[in-house]
Amino acid sequence: MKAIGSCAVKAVCLVLLSAVALCGQEQVSPPVVPLALKDYAPQSMLKVSRSEVQKTKYPAIDFHNHITDEKLEPLIAAMDACNIRVVVNYSGGFGAALKEEIARESTYPGRFIAFANIDWSTIDAPDFSQRAVRQLEEDVKAGARGLKIFKELGLTVKNKSGALVHVDDPRLDAVWEKAGDLGIPVVIHVSDPDAFFLPVDRRNERYDELQEHPDWSFYGPPYPSKRELLEERNRVIARHPRTTFVGLHVANHPEDLAEVGRWLDRYPNLQVEIGARLNELGRQPYTSRKFFLKYADRIMFGIDTAPSQVYYVAYIRYLETFDEYFSYSPIEGQQGRWNIYGIGLPDDVLEKVYWKNAAKLLRLK
DSSP states (O other): OHHHHHHHHHHHHHHHHHHHHHHTSOOOOOOOOOOOGGGOOOOOOOOOOOOOOOSOSSOEEEEEEOOTTSOHHHHHHHHHHHTEEEEEESOOOSHHHHHHHHHHHTTSTTTEEEOBOOOGGGTTSTTHHHHHHHHHHHHHHHTOOOEEEOTTTTTTOBOTTSOBOOTTOGGGHHHHHHHHHHTOOEEEOOSOOGGGGSOSSTTOTTHHHHHHOGGGOOOSTTSOOHHHHHHHHHHHHHHOTTSOEEEHHHHTOGGGHHHHHHHHHHOTTEEEEOTTOHHHHHTOHHHHHHHHHHTGGGEEOOOSSOOOHHHHHHHHHHHHOOOOSBOSOSSSOOSSSOOBOOOOOOHHHHHIIIIIHHHHHHTOO
């Protein structure tokens, strides 16, 4: 017993001596490297399965793109690699420019479809409505398959007095009606992400992006609120029930899919597409999957980025797999500091989103 006690005492003494020695030494901590927020790019330690999808399960129409400044040959290569049969070009222009673009795209028959745009330079002309209607008729005759309205309406298009032109300006009613008469869809981009209409401060979840692109902020005067813009758009949709409107970017409110659902319930002539909103849809996989299942007949596939395999694959993973926590933006800067999750849509829904819904609007077989 004495021997055991003696050993225990010696062990305690050694521990105490070590502690005293350590107290006398300066503690060494890992160096903290100063880092700007914009340079912070953490790598996830999460280990999860990854699906090696490369092409859409069904032939697809990319219903939202802008290719006027792109060379067509590499686009075709990316489209073929991912099973994208058709790309819709929203930047067709009007008049002579539109005809030139349609002629350029015709070198690959059936692969590209151009939409017309509006000439705002004559907005103050007494006969603006009639001019715009005539131009739309000519553009459709030349081969345009729809009308694209850019977000400048409501945000930057102005009368000569300097006042903004509202989305529901009555001078445009004749144009919306004519689109219905011609049987073409109006694809309309009104407002932008919620964060772009909030102060660019520490609470703004798109702070990084808005610091890099300060001109993307529409917070405060002279801009209207996002709510005002969306209400103006919805009044247009309600006033023209014979015209099909496609609310671009999930009707520009993917942050609140419940509200988008209420709009779809209220306006039978409204449809949506998903271009450039993978970041919002993918971070709410349960809610967005329910949304796709409920409105499967009214949602279209599109990426709003020049056709490339890496971007198509990100969308395919989201739509077709249950992959977890992957990047929605494999090349360009992030639109928010988060990753996304797949929603594994069933085959019948995938076929509608990829092809059937857009093909019906475009009158493709």
